[in-house]
Amino acid sequence: xxxxxxxxMAISGNCYKVQxxxxxxxxxYRWVEVDSAHGETRTPEFLARNPVGKVPVLELADGRILTExxxxxxxxxxxxxxxxxxxxxxxxxxxxxxxxxxxxEPYIAVARFICLMLDPDHPRRGELPRLLxxxxxxxxxxxxxxxxxSYLVGEAPSVAxxxxxxxxxxxxxxxxxxxxxxxxxxxxxxxxGEPGFVPLGx
Amino acid sequence: xxxxxxxxMAISGNCYKVQxxxxxxxxxYRWVEVDSAHGETRTPEFLARNPVGKVPVLELADGRILTExxxxxxxxxxxxxxxxxxxxxxxxxxxxxxxxxxxxEPYIAVARFICLMLDPDHPRRGELPRLLxxxxxxxxxxxxxxxxxSYLVGEAPSVAxxxxxxxxxxxxxxxxxxxxxxxxxxxxxxxxGEPGFVPLGx
Numbered sequence: 001x002x003x004x005x006x007x008x009m010a011i012s013g014n015c016y017k018v019q020x021x022x023x024x025x026x027x028x029y030r031w032v033e034v035d036s037a038h039g040e041t042r043t044p045e046f047l048a049r050n051p052v053g054k055v056p057v058l059e060l061a062d063g064r065i066l067t068e069x070x071x072x073x074x075x076x077x078x079x080x081x082x083x084x085x086x087x088x089x090x091x092x093x094x095x096x097x098x099x100x101x102x103x104x105e106p107y108i109a110v111a112r113f114i115c116l117m118l119d120p121d122h123p124r125r126g127e128l129p130r131l132l133x134x135x136x137x138x139x140x141x142x143x144x145x146x147x148x149x150s151y152l153v154g155e156a157p158s159v160a161x162x163x164x165x166x167x168x169x170x171x172x173x174x175x176x177x178x179x180x181x182x183x184x185x186x187x188x189x190x191x192x193g194e195p196g197f198v199p200l201g202x
Numbered sequence: 203x204x205x206x207x208x209x210x211m212a213i214s215g216n217c218y219k220v221q222x223x224x225x226x227x228x229x230x231y232r233w234v235e236v237d238s239a240h241g242e243t244r245t246p247e248f249l250a251r252n253p254v255g256k257v258p259v260l261e262l263a264d265g266r267i268l269t270e271x272x273x274x275x276x277x278x279x280x281x282x283x284x285x286x287x288x289x290x291x292x293x294x295x296x297x298x299x300x301x302x303x304x305x306x307e308p309y310i311a312v313a314r315f316i317c318l319m320l321d322p323d324h325p326r327r328g329e330l331p332r333l334l335x336x337x338x339x340x341x342x343x344x345x346x347x348x349x350x351x352s353y354l355v356g357e358a359p360s361v362a363x364x365x366x367x368x369x370x371x372x373x374x375x376x377x378x379x380x381x382x383x384x385x386x387x388x389x390x391x392x393x394x395g396e397p398g399f400v401p402l403g404x
Contacts, residue, residue, distance in 0.1 A: 051343050052305060071296035078289055087280060094273035101304050141253055
């Protein structure tokens with residue numbers, strides 16, 4: 001059997017989403033590390049796979065290629081317990097996945113990138129106050145929802161939880177203190193307790 | 203029959219996506235205009251519907267609420283010709299929808315917002331050079347794909363085309379010249395030719 005290949009960078013939360021789902025559904029795959037911090041997503045070979053120049057990229061055994069972490073999650077989760085069958089619940093899963101990419105990741109992941117990857121005197125550090133403000137707005141919305149719900153959609157974890165977990169659980173890397181977010185911290189622990197859970201970079 | 207309600211702002215491309223799809227599938231609905239430029243998405247009443255404070259919001263006849271324009275598109279398009287049944291093609295539709303929200307809308311829609319809605323001496327105009335650069339990167343990726351494909355996924359229009367059409371066809375409002383993008387212009391004309399097409403703000 002030829003395995004699907006995931007092109008990704010181990011430190012990236014967007015790539016970790018795919019790793020985590022594949023571990024939770026116990027699906028074998030091949031991992032190809034791509035160092036986007038050193039230009040490896042800008043080579044002609046990589047851009048032929050994904051013209052957007054980003055990881056993760058999913059390549060099926062027959063060569064078909066899928067990009068965008070949250071689209072990959074939905075594709076791989078089909079038929080598993082991490083994607084509900086119900087039409088309305090699927091719509092809510094998508095709602096949270098788009099929230100993650102528009103209102104959460106651009107602040108929390110980007111703050112983490114700046115803090116972890118850029119020099120202490122890099123000019124992009126000037127973006128941090130705004131990123132922290134917007135990131136805390138996203139965390140407050142998550143906290144509000146999780147105060148009355150165990151998971152983002154329905155009574156069980158879905159790809160929505162996997163996607164939001166990816167950068168929320170390492171938000172401290174970008175300077176976010178999760179101490180005030182009790183419901184988020186409880187939810188992070190529930191996700192960590194899923195059978196088959198693997199840590200980021202693991 | 204009680205109709206679903208769309209809370210939206212007529213000038214918004216994200217809201218227009220929903221209007222356009224509902225027109226194309228000939229589905230009746232109630233429209234409630236919400237002026238987000240004058241704080242109407244920040245009232246307690248609106249935030250009770252969508253804590254994120256954004257339009258569009260879809261409210262079903264039974265009171266259930268869905269947010270995020272592209273999640274609304276997927277939900278409403280189920281069973282229509284604008285959402286493929288095939289698992290792989292659906293994944294590709296989602297790929298383009300996430301591309302739109304992460305790599306296209308934050309540049310092209312935001313440039314349009316700044317140019318149309320803010321004063322000529324507003325400090326946010328300083329963001330325009332970067333927004334134009336990134337927006338043109340997104341347009342170049344669209345152009346590359348549409349040079350060899352009539353539609354974004356498969357041989358027929360889908361919600362991916364509707365979502366990307368919404369802000370691409372008014373990119374000039376944000377200072378983007380579409381003259382160099384011949385394949386995009388042909389594709390815009392194909393979308394405009396869909397039976398039931400309605401213009402933005404129409």
